Amino acid sequence: MSSLRYEGLCVKLENIDKKKGLFNRASSLWIFLATHGMWNSDIEGNEVRAVVDSCTGEVSLVLSHKNYELIRALEANPIFHMNVERFVILKEEEGAASPKGGHIRMKRGEIKSVGCLETVKVTPLAFHAITSGFHRLGFSYRIVALQQSLAREIAGAIGLGNSQIRTPVDLFSVPEDQEITGSLAAFLSWMMGWSKLNKEARDAELTTSVIEADPSLEELEEGVDMLRRICCGEKIELKVKIEEKNRKALVLTSKLNFSKITNYISKVALGRMNSYIGLQEEIKSKVEGEEFSLAVDFSEQMGPCDIYLLVSILKSADIAEKCREIWLIGTPLSYPTAMYSCFYLERLIEDLKLGIKPKFALSSEDPAVSRTIAERISSGKRKLLYIAAGPTSHVLSFYRTLLERLKEKASAIPLTPRR
Amino acid sequence: MVLVPKLRESLARNVLEALKKLRDEGRELILLYTEKSSDACKIIKSGINEAVSEKVEGENLDEEWSSRAVAKASGGGTILTVGEVPKGVLLKIVEKINGKDIKLASLIMRPVFQKDKFLESLDSVISVLKGENGRFDLSKREEIGLELLEI
Numbered sequence: 119m120s121s122l123r124y125e126g127l128c129v130k131l132e133n134i135d136k137k138k139g140l141f142n143r144a145s146s147l148w149i150f151l152a153t154h155g156m157w158n159s160d161i162e163g164n165e166v167r168a169v170v171d172s173c174t175g176e177v178s179l180v181l182s183h184k185n186y187e188l189i190r191a192l193e194a195n196p197i198f199h200m201n202v203e204r205f206v207i208l209k210e211e212e213g214a215a216s217p218k219g220g221h222i223r224m225k226r227g228e229i230k231s232v233g234c235l236e237t238v239k240v241t242p243l244a245f246h247a248i249t250s251g252f253h254r255l256g257f258s259y260r261i262v263a264l265q266q267s268l269a270r271e272i273a274g275a276i277g278l279g280n281s282q283i284r285t286p287v288d289l290f291s292v293p294e295d296q297e298i299t300g301s302l303a304a305f306l307s308w309m310m311g312w313s314k315l316n317k318e319a320r321d322a323e324l325t326t327s328v329i330e331a332d333p334s335l336e337e338l339e340e341g342v343d344m345l346r347r348i349c350c351g352e353k354i355e356l357k358v359k360i361e362e363k364n365r366k367a368l369v370l371t372s373k374l375n376f377s378k379i380t381n382y383i384s385k386v387a388l389g390r391m392n393s394y395i396g397l398q399e400e401i402k403s404k405v406e407g408e409e410f411s412l413a414v415d416f417s418e419q420m421g422p423c424d425i426y427l428l429v430s431i432l433k434s435a436d437i438a439e440k441c442r443e444i445w446l447i448g449t450p451l452s453y454p455t456a457m458y459s460c461f462y463l464e465r466l467i468e469d470l471k472l473g474i475k476p477k478f479a480l481s482s483e484d485p486a487v488s489r490t491i492a493e494r495i496s497s498g499k500r501k502l503l504y505i506a507a508g509p510t511s512h513v514l515s516f517y518r519t520l521l522e523r524l525k526e527k528a529s530a531i532p533l534t535p536r537r
Numbered sequence: 538m539v540l541v542p543k544l545r546e547s548l549a550r551n552v553l554e555a556l557k558k559l560r561d562e563g564r565e566l567i568l569l570y571t572e573k574s575s576d577a578c579k580i581i582k583s584g585i586n587e588a589v590s591e592k593v594e595g596e597n598l599d600e601e602w603s604s605r606a607v608a609k610a611s612g613g614g615t616i617l618t619v620g621e622v623p624k625g626v627l628l629k630i631v632e633k634i635n636g637k638d639i640k641l642a643s644l645i646m647r648p649v650f651q652k653d654k655f656l657e658s659l660d661s662v663i664s665v666l667k668g669e670n671g672r673f674d675l676s677k678r679e680e681i682g683l684e685l686l687e688i
Contacts, residue, residue, distance in 0.1 A: 532624030
């Protein structure tokens with residue numbers, strides 16, 4: 119039996135309580151995300167941990183030997199999005215009986231203890247970001263998690279602060295500063311893993327709309343330093359404010375001297391969120407006080423933060439009562455986060471006692487599919503506002519179908535920064 | 538009518554190859570680009586001399602780009618998008634072509650399978666993606682090619 123000590127940040131995911139209900143079972147939601155929604159998982163652990171190495175950014179997944187069902191399932195099924203360096207099974211109590219059947223397989227991986235410099239609790243989305251791979255989607259998940267952790271800050275900077283609306287972080291009873299630390303560790307570990315890939319592979323995975331260039335050496339060095347310091351328990355207070363440059367833009371600030379890496383994260387994680395500046399006025403002018411439906415076309419970097427901001431906009435513009443349904447439209451690539459966001463939307467609507475029906479549709483870049491979905495969504499006679507953020511061919515065929523069917527009752531707003 | 542946004546060099550070269558096929562089918566190509574996408578346009582133009590290129594400028598770029606594309610394609614033309622054209626431009630184009638005889642198309646990256654030869658085609662895609670060391674190489678993805686998708 120080996121004994122290891124990890125010098126890193128321990129990121130913990132735990133179920134809220136034993137009650138049934140999606141938001142009480144955080145580990146099920148993590149499995150849902152990690153398997154691209156392919157696992158209907160009743161298999162779960164009450165607590166799952168990942169340790170981010172403070173020097174290398176490598177991630178180890180740590181499970182208690184009591185979670186034998188989850189361990190066996192993870193060993194038996196290659197999980198599409200999960201990519202961790204090590205899979206560690208921890209025997210937490212000496213002499214604790216191992217469940218029958220799981221014992222032999224687990225014994226191979228047992229270690230005595232895992233020591234961490236600091237432990238934080240996070241939401242399933244941030245946990246998923248930490249355990250996902252160094253591909254484009256893994257990058258997107260990390261950005262979505264970071265945006266989610268800063269949702270309240272972003273809303274405040276745009277002028278949409280509303281204490282009635284619970285953020286996803288609130289719903290999982292996770293302290294906001296811990297979620298920020300966990301999401302930041304996910305992002306920084308990605309930077310370190312990403313820099314080890316060959317240049318051609320990196321170029322093929324990046325897109326011009328998300329990020330145009332890799333982090334520079336200086337940014338990477340600061341990122342390594344920042345990760346080491348958060349692993350040692352240093353609090354990185356991130357604040358979001360609006361600055362007026364060529365146009366208004368959200369900017370991330372930190373009290374500590376990390377200007378280069380903070381600017382990089384700001385550019386990558388907040389760039390798209392600038393789309394929400396001025397969106398309220400535009401939505402209000404399109405709706406014109408009538409009853410309406412909203413169709414939100416999800417891109418791969420959208421998540422619960424977008425839902426939080428959209429619902430905040432509807433509430434602050436006093437048009438939430440006029441909204442009858444909100445459709446979230448995913449494509450195969452954005453399916454898990456769009457669906458996860460739909461769970462969150464459902465919960466928000468229930469919390470705020472709004473008369474909105476949350477709906478989800480899985481569409482595709484193939485025009486034959488997107489036309490069918492657009493026809494279904496436009497089957498009512500109500501005004502429909504389409505928020506466009508999805509892939510090019512999808513936006514073209516989807517909006518074309520909406521216009522053909524609903525004529526002047528259909529309108530659209532691009533989810534891009536206003537010029 | 539080809540809308541050329543900012544493209545990575547490797548993608549611009551793939552777009553060039555796809556557009557060459559259209560030229561060989563006898564289609565006239567007009568490249569509409571902006572200040573930001575002038576490098577991508579140069580790459581495409583370098584391989585297709587006969588293509589006409591026009592730069593779009595102005596305060597309201599979305600409006601200018603979409604109006605110019607619709608005006609040039611009117612009367613049975615096709616507006617072709619490559620890469621990530623800004624969403625505002627796409628929406629304006631859809632609104633402006635409503636009821637007009639203009640086709641929309643997009644170049645998307647996906648393997649082109651030969652009719653009745655699915656397994657052979659799949660095999661060739663897999664062999665392209667597999668690098669020399671037998672591990673899948675993401676950077677080879679662009680060798681699979683771009684296909685014209687009519688909308």
